[in-house]
Amino acid sequence: MSRLFRSPSAGICIAVxxxxxxxxxxxRGEMAIVxxxxxxxxxECIGIG
Amino acid sequence: MVKRNINEWKRHRVQALWTLLTNSYLTGFLQGKIYRGNLKKICLPGLNCYSCPGAIGACPIGAMQAVIGSWNFKFAFYVAGFLMFMGAVTGRFVCGWLCPFGLIQDLLHKIPFPKKITTFPGDKPLRKLKYVVLVLFVILLPMFLVDILGQGAPYFCKFICPAGTLEGGLPLVLLNKSMHSAIGWLYAWKNLLLFVTIIISLFIYRPFCKYICPLGAIYSVFNPVSVFRYRVDKNKCTDCEACAKACKMQVNPAENANDLECIRCGACKKACPVKAIR
Known part of the structure; x- marks a missing residue:
């Protein structure tokens, strides 16, 4: 298991x-909310809201 | 020592260039307004308040709270996916090289101070606080503490984030007279937090990144599996601990080159006399 996590393929899979x-x-349209x-x-972010 | 400083300034130049590039809406600083163009749909990798007058992208932590706190979405696939991608490719490289608030803390720590503290009792457990901040203020509170319309506030931005105060709050309030009358206890509280962060940064290296930052908490979990990470050649390593002494995040790369606290600054690589860290 730990060998799997040490290989770059784990990172590539997570990136995909x-x-x-x-x-x-x-x-889903989340970009519009952002x-x-x-x-x-x-x-709120600037401390007024 | 000289070698480490040369490396640091190279990194600071990259940090400064990235900060300028991602905060290049200079008109905003002159008029006290923020950029409203299409690029604001895109998340920036570092902690960069989208209410900074110069910001041309969105802060991922603010964006995550906005989506989680909206009435129609309760999970932020777009932002979570972006952070997973960045983390899986680079780990906490973003913290070390592409975060404007990290740069500010780096520069503050260069200011001479009578005693610089590297560690103290409770340092290690306190580092777990950033995961509590992430789960509580960025995810749970915006998700469950909602108003009558089902909308949650960005609680981390509202009550904690000193980057928002520095990058957005101070310039916008200074540039907009109409905002002067609106400031109250929350603005004072956030300025107090910013002041405390600045003071602590003078004698502790990157206190916000070490103990509070939810973005660093997210990227940190990808450090051990990221595509680009450090590898220690055990055949070359002499266990001299030069790398551990060079690390300002108090990581020992010879023991764990991809510790959750490593921000990929490269100080250990430069310090290694036998070039065992790649």
Missing amino acids: IGLLMMGLGIY FEKAINICM
Whole structure:
């Protein structure tokens, strides 16, 4: 098991899963939520909201 | 010593260049506004407040809380996938080379101070605090502590993040007179946290990264499996511990080259007299 985690293939597999998750998130419309939050001044982030 | 400094300044140049590149909306600093273009859909790898007037991308921790706290989504596949990808490829390389708030702490630590503290009783257990901050403030509270519409606030940004205060809060409040009347106890609290972070950074190396940062907590779990990571040639290693002495994150690369605390700064590689770390 530990040998599996030491090989670069484990990292490559996780990276591919990450890319697939990104694709799923974009397909679900999550990017629009991120965009809406990021283009407006986040009052909570700056300590006012 | 000289060798280590040369290496550090090379890294700081990369950090500074990346910070400038990802905060290149200079008009924002002049007008007290933030960038509202399409690039804001894309997450940046480091802790970079999207309310910084210069920011051209989104902070992944802020973005994650925004999606988790929205009424229609309870899991952030886009942001989690992005962080998994970055972590799986580079581990905490982002912390060492591409995080603006990491750069600020690096530079603060260079300021001479009577006594620099490398470790103290409770240092190791305190490093686990960042995982508590991640689970509690970035995931659970935005998910479950919601308003009547089912929306959760970005609790980490709201109550903890000093990067948001420094990069967004201070410049925006200074540049917008209309915001002056809106500041209250929360603004004072966040400025206090920023002040404390700055002071501690003078004598402890990267305190925010070591103990609080949820982004570092996420990337750290990928350190042992990331594609690009350190490897120690045990045949060459003489156990001289030069690498451990050079590490400001108090990692011993000879024992575990991909410790969760390693930020891939490269100090150990430079310090190794027999070039055993690759």
